[in-house]
Amino acid sequence: LQHYTHHFQPAQEANKPTLLLLHGTGGDENDLLNLGRMLSPGSALLSPRGNVLENGMPRFFRRFAEGVFDIDDLKQRTVELADFLQAASEEYAFDAHQVVAVGFSNGANIVASMLLLRPESLAGAYLSHAMFPFEPETQVDLQHRPIFVAAGRSDMLISTENTQRLINLLEQQGAEVQAYWNNTGHTIIHEEVREARTWVEKHF
Numbered sequence: 273l274q275h276y277t278h279h280f281q282p283a284q285e286a287n288k289p290t291l292l293l294l295h296g297t298g299g300d301e302n303d304l305l306n307l308g309r310m311l312s313p314g315s316a317l318l319s320p321r322g323n324v325l326e327n328g329m330p331r332f333f334r335r336f337a338e339g340v341f342d343i344d345d346l347k348q349r350t351v352e353l354a355d356f357l358q359a360a361s362e363e364y365a366f367d368a369h370q371v372v373a374v375g376f377s378n379g380a381n382i383v384a385s386m387l388l389l390r391p392e393s394l395a396g397a398y399l400s401h402a403m404f405p406f407e408p409e410t411q412v413d414l415q416h417r418p419i420f421v422a423a424g425r426s427d428m429l430i431s432t433e434n435t436q437r438l439i440n441l442l443e444q445q446g447a448e449v450q451a452y453w454n455n456t457g458h459t460i461i462h463e464e465v466r467e468a469r470t471w472v473e474k475h476f
């Protein structure tokens with residue numbers, strides 16, 4: 273089992289989903305804790321640090337260049353992350369069927385991959401500034417796994433076409449996708465958080 277430096281904060285309220293928080297390139301396990309609190313007060317939070325280093329910057333998988341993924345590495349590390357999540361649910365005694373992933377940028381990209389390779393490990397997902405990962409080899413059943421996709425029309429890293437391809441891919445696998453667009457770049461603004469929070473309250 274792969275080791276991840278991580279934070280776990282136990283639930284303060286019953287019947288709330290556990291949030292799996294996955295930071296962007298150069299971030300760490302502290303980055304999304306406040307976001308997690310805002311999205312779902314009282315939820316347990318599991319926040320690992322990506323164990324790939326790119327010039328000292330933690331990530332969740334390797335890339336050849338900005339926006340060019342090492343797909344083999346992505347797939348292998350996706351399975352490792354799903355295994356870590358499963359093991360953590362046993363160690364910390366949270367319900368493995370009530371986990372909602374929250375990822376930003378590189379973290380969101382590995383969530384997209386997890387939805388395709390290990391869909392059963394997530395009850396839903398919030399992808400903030402994610403990219404199209406890869407075409408799955410077989411059809412995946414994402415019905416009843418709601419997904420919130422947030423994107424910026426001025427994102428220098430991700431074109432609107434790429435985001436639309438990601439949304440189409442998820443919908444083709446049966447997911448109910450709620451897309452939220454704003455005019456900013458590769459960043460999370462308050463309005464996005466408010467929209468995402470409303471989405472969490474509605475579905476979980």
Ligand code: MLT
Pocket residue numbers: 296297335337338339340377378379381429
């Ligand atoms: C990635 O490599 O996952 C994307 O380029 C986004 C990022 O820079 O983290």
